[in-house]
Amino acid sequence: MDYVSTRGTAPALPFDDAVLAGLAPDGGLYVPARWPRFSDDALRLIADMAYPALAARVMAAFAAPSVTEAELTGLATDAYRGFDHADIAPLKSLGDDIYLLELFHGPTLAFKDYALQVLGRLFDHILNARARRITIVGATSGDTGSAAIEACRDRDTIDIFMLHPHGRVSEVQRRQMTTVDAANVHNIAIDGTFDDCQNLVKAMFNDAPFRDRHRLGAVNSINWARIVAQVVYYVHAASLLAAPDRRVAFAVPTGNFGNVFAGYVAWRLGVPIARLIVGSNRNDILTRFFKSGRMAVDVVHPTLSPSMDIQVSSNFERLLFDLYDRDGAAVAELMTTFREQQAFAVEPRHLQRARALFAAARFDDEETKAAMRAVHEETGELLDPHSAIGVAAARSVERPPGVPVVALATAHPAKFPDAVEAATGVRPALPPRLADLFDRPERFTALPADLGAVERFIAATLVDRGVRP
Numbered sequence: 001m002d003y004v005s006t007r008g009t010a011p012a013l014p015f016d017d018a019v020l021a022g023l024a025p026d027g028g029l030y031v032p033a034r035w036p037r038f039s040d041d042a043l044r045l046i047a048d049m050a051y052p053a054l055a056a057r058v059m060a061a062f063a064a065p066s067v068t069e070a071e072l073t074g075l076a077t078d079a080y081r082g083f084d085h086a087d088i089a090p091l092k093s094l095g096d097d098i099y100l101l102e103l104f105h106g107p108t109l110a111f112k113d114y115a116l117q118v119l120g121r122l123f124d125h126i127l128n129a130r131a132r133r134i135t136i137v138g139a140t141s142g143d144t145g146s147a148a149i150e151a152c153r154d155r156d157t158i159d160i161f162m163l164h165p166h167g168r169v170s171e172v173q174r175r176q177m178t179t180v181d182a183a184n185v186h187n188i189a190i191d192g193t194f195d196d197c198q199n200l201v202k203a204m205f206n207d208a209p210f211r212d213r214h215r216l217g218a219v220n221s222i223n224w225a226r227i228v229a230q231v232v233y234y235v236h237a238a239s240l241l242a243a244p245d246r247r248v249a250f251a252v253p254t255g256n257f258g259n260v261f262a263g264y265v266a267w268r269l270g271v272p273i274a275r276l277i278v279g280s281n282r283n284d285i286l287t288r289f290f291k292s293g294r295m296a297v298d299v300v301h302p303t304l305s306p307s308m309d310i311q312v313s314s315n316f317e318r319l320l321f322d323l324y325d326r327d328g329a330a331v332a333e334l335m336t337t338f339r340e341q342q343a344f345a346v347e348p349r350h351l352q353r354a355r356a357l358f359a360a361a362r363f364d365d366e367e368t369k370a371a372m373r374a375v376h377e378e379t380g381e382l383l384d385p386h387s388a389i390g391v392a393a394a395r396s397v398e399r400p401p402g403v404p405v406v407a408l409a410t411a412h413p414a415k416f417p418d419a420v421e422a423a424t425g426v427r428p429a430l431p432p433r434l435a436d437l438f439d440r441p442e443r444f445t446a447l448p449a450d451l452g453a454v455e456r457f458i459a460a461t462l463v464d465r466g467v468r469p
């Protein structure tokens, strides 16, 4: 499968090159040159597969021939071995034809593990074949850093440097990063804010000699392989609910539009999805778009669901590309308008097309807490604030009769114990695998928010590690 850019001018690339590149050189995002499709019979066969085999089958539709199904079976088996539930992504009934898909059984207790555990191994596989290395650099406000670190730890071809703002990350989140005992993992605590960290990472990517010498790379949410690995659990959940012989809807707590876009890809693949329901918190740019056809940036409000505190949902550009019949020039124009005016609008026919599949609902913190409380009272389930928005969205949007809805539970309640306790009166316990988190030794280096200091530290660390550029 070849990949083309949503902005239409970058050359097409095979899967492995698109994965290593991340962003396309014309500023666009890679999407498959055409959508692969499974027949109903192929979907029926998949229903009996164990999760890693299913993952390899689904991913091969996008990755072959660069990476084969047999190779993907090896990567996926290894990636999901450490998950703490036999079903990997178990489906639970909440009654009323509403189901919860638990996506928090990976090492860092959030759904990002489902894609990143595969992505780290995939990078290693592709780079080993080319006898190349990569230096991953990233900035985190606390939530995504640990998933990226767990994905890259102990990979031969990767060193990862993760910047976090010193003293401004919760203790659980910091310890999930700093207690990882792996020689290729380097935590940097920056004397500054998350914005300082992000600006330092951007500056390193803009420093061409430094970027090229150390082969900088990223594992951020626009990477196509992350989307592909997320398609798997949509196929899995739908087949547990008797797809392709029954339609199903999904409700997805959404920030960057990566997770729900994977649902769209599953629909393209042939999974009979009747509705994709986008759940937002107070940062409701997407909800407003699906109502009005206008995407307009507002300020970011901090909420109980910090992983959705986003204004610009980068992956939305991939949907726009299809809404505009894959006209890259039209998408590039919209994106220029967006950058210059912090807003753009689509025509009614494009909005109509989007609304044929997507619906959206937003919930402020009070409504989120009310949903956590209600689900706990009615079913005994503890939901984290992100997952609660998913369930609230599932309940609030009308769907065709007889169509079940699956709400994606994107984080374990113990990742957000204060919010869960405030809403339900119950303090969720960390699962056994993390029970000794507070006793493990921490490793990090404190540095000033200074580009030269950070670059010197990275270069010296790589020399110490014997990594030759």
Ligand SMILES: *Cc1c(COP(=O)(O)O)cnc(C)c1O
Pocket: 110, 111, 112, 143, 221, 253, 254, 255, 256, 257, 258, 259, 260, 307, 308, 386, 410, 411
């Ligand atoms: C990242 C994240 C989200 C948002 O997912 P997107 O793919 O960015 O839409 C939702 N919930 C949790 C817990 C997350 O970590």
